[in-house]
Amino acid sequence: MKLKKYDKFIAILFVILTISFIVLAFSNRDFLDWAFARHHNQLSWYIRPVFLIPFCYFAFKRSSAGISITIFALLTSMFWFPEPDSVSKQVQDFLQYEVEYLTGDWYLAKILVTLLIPISLILLGMAFWKRNLWVGLLVLLFIALGKILWSIQSAGESGKSIVVPAIVGLVFCITLVYWGFKKLSKKSNESISK
Template sequence: MKKYDKQIAFMLFSLTVIFVLIASINKDFLDWIFARHHNQLSWYIRPLFLLPFCYFAFKRSWAGIMGTIFLLTTSMAWFPVPETINAQVKEFLQYEVDYLTGDWGVGKILITLLVPFSLTALALAFWKRNLWIGLTVLVLIAVGKMTWSVTSAGDAGKSIFIPALVGLFLCIFLIYWGFKKAQKKNDNQNNLKI
């Protein structure tokens, strides 16, 4: 698999771009996706995609990173439309749809570019195997998302706080545990060589 890592990564990146392009030009498809994104299960699993993302960055697998991004992007549509929808959830997601389908100026483009830049910083931290920078970037991503949500959508933006915080704490715990386990395994292998 390592031999085809970059080719597979490019294919997965292309599929992600195609998914985003279709959603951005086909309003019916975008509405179909967001109807399913009202299911808050998708809100709870989305932060957990940062676990395999960090793992594959640590393992230096382009295909793993791009596969995780593809799954993260499409996960909005994985769940059925909920029978009941919290009013704040509905209001916040309507804000997100309006944001995505509204006019795009320089400021909006720059704010939106924070998403790929922050994911790049996160991948780079774990690619370089720096746990503390990686965890710091992870916290900044969560705080940034929560801050943007509230400053942009008002009280409705608070609806992401619990899923974001649950995901953040789970990610920190599991990444820290996994990193320490990998370090211990590496130390044991180094001791055997001596």
């Protein structure tokens, strides 16, 4: 309960940290290159979707702080792992495309497509905030399929390198989110009936 009163303060703090991280990544090419060198480690590809589980949990619990901490962790997880000794050509080409995408010119269509990321997270958060499991699972499916389709459509053959991590992440997330939602809903219903 004590943490609940600091929820908004913590949320604002992590929103500021997240924005600072994004600004640093876009304004400092050395930092971006350093981060993407570590993002070549595919462990970061597998761990990133897992952050959607605590995101959904904190939305269900209506914790803005939990949501903002999870988003910060999700973004920074790209460089949590050491730079790998060897990387497949497909992974290398795909991440090179992503760096070029991020550092290239920003035109209206690109901005609109990129805005799908925060929009999908807002929709995911709203679904679980309102405790709508099926809409939440549908948004999770949309996020995974959107990432796969965008990767293959935009980066071609190298974009296929994201398929396995995205599908593994999707199955893992849907399974745990479904189980957790049912467990939390049952617990909530039991406490209401007492």
